[in-house]
Structures are given as structure tokens and as C-alpha cells.
Amino acid sequence: MSENTAAITLREVHAGYGHREVLHGITAEVPDGRLTAVVGANGAGKSSLLNVIAGVLPTSAGSVTRRGQDRPAYVTQHSEVSDALPVTVRATVAMGRWAHRGPWRRLTKKDRALVEDCLERLDITSIADRRLGTLSGGQRQRTLVAQGLAQQSGLLLLDEPAAGLDLRARTLIDEALNAARDDGVTVLRVTHDLAVADQAEHCLLLRDGQLVAEGPPASVLTPEQVAEAWGVPTVR
Numbered sequence: 001m002s003e004n005t006a007a008i009t010l011r012e013v014h015a016g017y018g019h020r021e022v023l024h025g026i027t028a029e030v031p032d033g034r035l036t037a038v039v040g041a042n043g044a045g046k047s048s049l050l051n052v053i054a055g056v057l058p059t060s061a062g063s064v065t066r067r068g069q070d071r072p073a074y075v076t077q078h079s080e081v082s083d084a085l086p087v088t089v090r091a092t093v094a095m096g097r098w099a100h101r102g103p104w105r106r107l108t109k110k111d112r113a114l115v116e117d118c119l120e121r122l123d124i125t126s127i128a129d130r131r132l133g134t135l136s137g138g139q140r141q142r143t144l145v146a147q148g149l150a151q152q153s154g155l156l157l158l159d160e161p162a163a164g165l166d167l168r169a170r171t172l173i174d175e176a177l178n179a180a181r182d183d184g185v186t187v188l189r190v191t192h193d194l195a196v197a198d199q200a201e202h203c204l205l206l207r208d209g210q211l212v213a214e215g216p217p218a219s220v221l222t223p224e225q226v227a228e229a230w231g232v233p234t235v236r
């Protein structure tokens with residue numbers, strides 16, 4: 001991939017928490033306008049890599065270059081959102097417009113139409129007036145994905161957006177992400193699910209904070225490389 005088709009270029013990136021380094025010299029590229037899956041075992045560094053790209057975890061060495069200038073939309077796992085927040089689903093999705101309007105400014109008609117469209121895309125219009133804290137994990141996760149879409153960023157980062165969800169919720173999220181990609185958004189999703197990663201156009205496979213492989217799923221998710229990444233014997 002040449003530099004001008006990469007939305008994100010990572011060069012020898014090191015990062016960690018306190019004195020503990022958890023990413024050890026990652027060099028990788030995320031293609032522009034494509035869906036990229038970050039795959040690896042528990043603790044491999046997937047979320048940390050996403051945090052570095054989002055700019056919430058500083059690097060201790062190396063560089064992260066982003067092509068677009070707009071702020072990335074970052075969809076965290078629903079478990080990281082407090083149950084106690086007294087906000088409705090619609091208000092949560094509308095927060096996705098705050099970066100454009102500021103929290104005290106009224107949303108425009110266009111903003112409100114976009115919010116309704118995002119609610120529909122994730123099939124949560126019927127629960128739009130319910131409070132976040134009263135929802136199931138799957139409903140909450142769909143709300144957060146809708147909020148991410150509402151930001152209309154050119155870069156959408158998602159940490160395990162479909163973890164623990166049923167088939168219908170997973171399908172809705174997959175379709176929404178594919179539609180965003182078709183609209184030209186660069187989508188980067190962390191997943192444990194190799195079938196999901198297989199549907200992406202590009203994969204980054206991590207093990208112990210290092211990149212094992214990157215490229216199209218067929219070349220990355222080989223039995224040998226998957227076994228190496230998970231530290232298990234190859235199954236034949």
C-alpha cells in the first residue's frame with residue numbers, strides 16, 4: 001500500500017501504561033475507505049492499538065500519521081458506559097453531533113434527520129425514548145454504534161462492537177459498518193471473531209503487542225498464523 005492510499009500509517013509504535021510497554025514497535029497501515037479488522041488473542045494489544053490511533057493513549061516512541069484531519073469517531077464497548085447516565089437513546093445518538101454544534105447549541109433540522117437515520121439504521125427507533133440504563137447490552141451497543149455513525153467522521157474506530165450480541169444485532173451492526181465503508185468511511189474494528197475478520201478487506205493480526213501479519217484476510221488468517229497468534233497448536 002502506498003502512503004497516499006493509507007488512512008493511517010503506524011511506524012515503529014511503542015506504547016504502554018505507566019512503565020509497562022504493551023505495544024512493541026508496531027508498523028502497519030490502515031487503507032483509506034476500507035474496512036480493517038484488528039484481530040488477536042486476549043491481551044494482544046488490540047484495544048491499546050485502537051486507543052493509540054484514537055489519540056487517547058500516547059505513544060512512547062514511533063509515529064502515527066493520519067491522513068484525514070477530522071476527529072475520529074470512537075465507539076467503545078457498551079460496558080464502559082455508565083448505567084446511571086440519565087439520557088435517552090435518541091439523546092445519546094444526538095451527542096454524536098456535539099462536535100459539530102457544541103453541547104449548548106440547538107441541533108439543526110439536518111442534524112435531527114441524521115440522528116433519526118442513524119436510529120433507523122441500527123433499528124432502535126422504537127426504543128429511542130428509553131433511558132440507556134434500562135437497555136440490554138445489545139441495545140446499548142447498537143446505540144453507541146449509531147452515535148458513532150452520527151459523528152460523520154471519515155474514520156470510525158470500534159472496539160468489539162458486536163461482542164456478546166445475538167445474530168440479528170450483529171447483522172445490523174455489520175450492515176451499518178459496510179454501508180459506512182461504502183460511503184467512503186475508513187472503518188477499523190477490533191474483533192475476536194475470525195468470521196467477521198474474514199469479511200474485512202484488511203486485517204492486522206496482533207500477538208503480545210506485536211504485529212504478526214497484515215494484509216487481506218486470506219493471507220493473514222491462515223491456520224498457521226492464527227495458531228501462532230493464539231499460541232495454540234495448528235489444527236488440521
Ligand SMILES: Nc1ncnc2c1ncn2[C@@H]1O[C@H](COP(=O)(O)OP(=O)(O)OP(=O)(O)O)[C@@H](O)[C@H]1O
Pocket residue numbers: 017022040041042043044045046047048049
Ligand atoms: N488501563 C490499563 N492499565 C494497565 N494495563 C493495561 C490497561 N489496559 C490494558 N492493559 C494491558 O495491556 C495489555 C494489552 O491489553 P489490550 O486491552 O490492549 O488487549 P486486547 O487485545 O484488546 O485484549 P482483550 O481481547 O482481552 O480485550 C494487557 O496486558 C493489559 O493487561
